[in-house]
Amino acid sequence: MGVVTDILFIALATALINNLVLTYFLGICPFLGVSRRIDTAFGMGCAVTFVITMSGTVTWLISHFALVKGSPLVEAINRLAGAQVPDLLFLQYIIFIFVIAGMVQLVEMYVRRFAPALYRALGVYLPLITTNCAILFVCLTIAREARLTESFLAALVYSFFAGIGFTLAIVLMAGIREQLETADVPAPLRGPAITLITAGLMALAFMGFKGMAG
Amino acid sequence: MAEASLPGAARRFRYGILDDNPVYRQLLGMCPTLAVTASLGGAVTMAGATAFVLVMANIVVALLRNRLKGHLRILVFTLTIAAFVTVVDRFLAAYMFDMSRKLGKYVPLIIVNCIIICRCEVCASRQPLHVAIADAFGQAFGFLFGLISIAVVREFLATGGLLGWRLPGWVGWTVMKGPAGAFITLGVLIGLVNWLSRRKRR
Numbered sequence: 001m002g003v004v005t006d007i008l009f010i011a012l013a014t015a016l017i018n019n020l021v022l023t024y025f026l027g028i029c030p031f032l033g034v035s036r037r038i039d040t041a042f043g044m045g046c047a048v049t050f051v052i053t054m055s056g057t058v059t060w061l062i063s064h065f066a067l068v069k070g071s072p073l074v075e076a077i078n079r080l081a082g083a084q085v086p087d088l089l090f091l092q093y094i095i096f097i098f099v100i101a102g103m104v105q106l107v108e109m110y111v112r113r114f115a116p117a118l119y120r121a122l123g124v125y126l127p128l129i130t131t132n133c134a135i136l137f138v139c140l141t142i143a144r145e146a147r148l149t150e151s152f153l154a155a156l157v158y159s160f161f162a163g164i165g166f167t168l169a170i171v172l173m174a175g176i177r178e179q180l181e182t183a184d185v186p187a188p189l190r191g192p193a194i195t196l197i198t199a200g201l202m203a204l205a206f207m208g209f210k211g212m213a214g
Numbered sequence: 215m216a217e218a219s220l221p222g223a224a225r226r227f228r229y230g231i232l233d234d235n236p237v238y239r240q241l242l243g244m245c246p247t248l249a250v251t252a253s254l255g256g257a258v259t260m261a262g263a264t265a266f267v268l269v270m271a272n273i274v275v276a277l278l279r280n281r282l283k284g285h286l287r288i289l290v291f292t293l294t295i296a297a298f299v300t301v302v303d304r305f306l307a308a309y310m311f312d313m314s315r316k317l318g319k320y321v322p323l324i325i326v327n328c329i330i331i332c333r334c335e336v337c338a339s340r341q342p343l344h345v346a347i348a349d350a351f352g353q354a355f356g357f358l359f360g361l362i363s364i365a366v367v368r369e370f371l372a373t374g375g376l377l378g379w380r381l382p383g384w385v386g387w388t389v390m391k392g393p394a395g396a397f398i399t400l401g402v403l404i405g406l407v408n409w410l411s412r413r414k415r416r
Contacts, residue, residue: 022393023393024249024393025244025245025248025249025393025396026245026323027245028244028245028248029242029244029245029328032241032244090300090304093296093299093300093303093322093325094293094296094297094300097292097293097296097325097326098293101288101289101292127288128328130288130292130326131292131326131327131328131331132326133245133323133326133327135326136322136323136325136326137319137323140319140322140323141319144319186405187408187412188405188406188408188409188412189401189405189408192241192401192404193401193402193404193405193408194401194405195401196397196398196400196401196404197397197398197401197402198401199397199401200393200394200395200396200397200398200401201394201398203392203393203394203397204389204394207392207393207394
């Protein structure tokens with residue numbers, strides 16, 4: 001397959017067929033927490049997309065040059081110490097979470113400076129992007145799947161479209177919830193319960209995309 | 215004040231299981247709750263791993279609490295949790311390889327389980343050691359019961375039985391194994407818990 005078809009396939013597969021929220025249950029907290037209005041949901045989606053893309057590519061670079069077997073840093077340690085260190089992968093989780101926290105800090109400063117209204121609307125969910133499992137999941141997938149570890153471009157496309165998939169899911173959800181506000185929901189189901197059931201029906205609809213993978 | 219008659223540690227333990235249940239009341243840790251509850255075995259292993267990390271992180275944070283100040287504390291929490299998750303991940307890969315494969319990336323994702331970071335922030339960084347430990351155990355049991363309740367419903371409907379035992383003649387609902395079944399089961403169970411607690415209050 002050519003490079004272009006490869007990229008198109010990764011993009012489509014990540015955003016629709018393997019949608020992070022609706023097939024892997026990732027990023028459920030913001031998905032339930034900030035999906036009340038379409039514009040806030042869209043802002044959240046953009047912030048998450050940015051953090052995912054940056055973290056995905058930065059952790060790819062770190063893995064490639066410092067952590068995996070045969071990378072420059074590991075080779076250097078082996079040469080200098082004369083020891084046999086196979087890799088530094090046991091540091092992976094700690095380094096990844098460090099990078100993600102740094103990226104979120106950047107986004108937080110940017111949003112507070114240039115979009116104060118969005119900053120107030122997102123509230124506590126903005127710093128909580130650090131603990132959005134979608135981001136760590138994307139970094140780990142990039143570090144573990146051969147087709148992504150080998151190509152920087154594939155990793156970039158994958159992480160960007162993972163973010164797009166998250167944005168799509170949360171904006172669709174916000175659209176449905178704006179309509180739900182006027183619906184007569186039985187009292188015990190109001191709030192998170194009906195949102196989860198709605199998400200279940202959306203997941204059912206997204207299962208239809210599985211047929212496209214062929 | 216009925217609450218004041220109970221000592222702090224015991225009250226926090228009980229609260230974690232019932233009134234402040236992480237799954238049904240606080241709606242925390244939703245991602246593993248939905249992802250690993252397709253079968254009972256996976257759910258129990260996940261709850262065990264989370265419990266270990268939660269208790270250890272709470273102990274470390276409670277011991278360090280007088281030195282933690284300002285913005286850096288969240289970073290300290292996260293790095294402590296990440297270190298213990300690395301331990302659990304290696305342990306599962308060494309002794310329970312099949313389960314480790316099955317849970318996959320959801321084991322490292324314990325790092326970003328909001329229950330743990332929430333307990334570090336709300337309780338362990340402010341309370342003495344024994345209270346923090348009791349709180350961690352309470353939340354861990356609450357999480358375990360939450361996961362088990364969802365896993366029982368899903369596994370039963372999907373396969374017509376539990377842990378290898380099968381109801382004869384049951385046609386499994388494949389949808390309950392998938393994401394849609396997870397979302398709907400949790401939604402309905404939360405609704406049920408709300409309904410029950412409303413009735414109790416009346």
